[in-house]
Amino acid sequence: MTRTFALLTLCLSAYAQSAAAQESPEITIITGRDGAHATTYMAMVMNADADTVWKIVGDWDLSEMPSAFFKDVKISGRDVGDLRTITFKDEYNAPPVVERLESLDPIARVYTYSLIDSGGLPWADYSGKLSVQGYGPDQSIVLYESRMIPVGQNHAEASSLSVENNSAWFIDVANRFADDADE
Numbered sequence: 001m002t003r004t005f006a007l008l009t010l011c012l013s014a015y016a017q018s019a020a021a022q023e024s025p026e027i028t029i030i031t032g033r034d035g036a037h038a039t040t041y042m043a044m045v046m047n048a049d050a051d052t053v054w055k056i057v058g059d060w061d062l063s064e065m066p067s068a069f070f071k072d073v074k075i076s077g078r079d080v081g082d083l084r085t086i087t088f089k090d091e092y093n094a095p096p097v098v099e100r101l102e103s104l105d106p107i108a109r110v111y112t113y114s115l116i117d118s119g120g121l122p123w124a125d126y127s128g129k130l131s132v133q134g135y136g137p138d139q140s141i142v143l144y145e146s147r148m149i150p151v152g153q154n155h156a157e158a159s160s161l162s163v164e165n166n167s168a169w170f171i172d173v174a175n176r177f178a179d180d181a182d183e
Contacts, residue, residue: 027170031159037125037147038158044170046132048177050140054109054132057142057173060084060101067172080104083116095119102127109133123148123158142173 030041046053056064061075061084072087082101088094098117105111110131118126126148135141144166150158 027167029163029167031156031163033155034147036149038150038155038162040144040146040159040162040166042144042163042166042170044142044174045135046140046142046174046177047138048140049138050109050132050134053140053142053173053177054106056176057130057132058106058109058111060104060111062086065172065176067169069168078104084113097121122151122153122161124151125149142170144170 026044028041028043032039032041059065060078060082062070062073069089069092070086071089074085074087076083078101080101080103084099084101085096086099087096096117097115097119099113100116102112102114103110108131110129112127112129114128115121115123115126118124126146128147129143129145131143133141133143146162146166148158148162153161
């Protein structure tokens with residue numbers, strides 16, 4: 001499992017670095033520690049209004065969300081308590097992860113989730129919070145927070161891996177709206 005994790009980390013890191021080399025907005029990143037948990041906070045301005053961005057990133061099944069590393073996403077439903085299973089593309093040679101929707105507030109444009117099967121990623125008690133807020137009439141800010149207990153690594157390494165994985169996701173989102181603006 002460690003070999004699979006190392007390969008997934010290497011691939012996602014390479015993707016994030018190559019995508020970051022393209023022209024894209026800056027991601028604000030803050031990492032830290034809260035007791036036993038490693039923490040990450042990430043924010044990025046998107047070139048679309050908050051409601052438009054929420055329609056893409058707030059959808060639990062990710063059907064409108066492009067991804068360079070997801071092969072398939074299956075959900076058991078769209079209500080609190082429902083599960084989302086994410087299968088990675090074959091080249092990552094990684095097992096699926098399973099997430100549980102913990103809360104959802106579409107009016108406030110926020111949801112929280114927890115990982116109930118990390119697929120071998122080196123985290124326990126992982127939880128995430130995704131929200132979108134307005135930033136003027138034609139822009140918005142996507143905020144992502146995560147907390148995890150590191151398994152087999154230190155807090156800085158756990159935060160770094162989470163940042164690498166989520167940076168790739170942020171870049172995918174930003175590119176989605178850059179593509180929409182070009183049309």
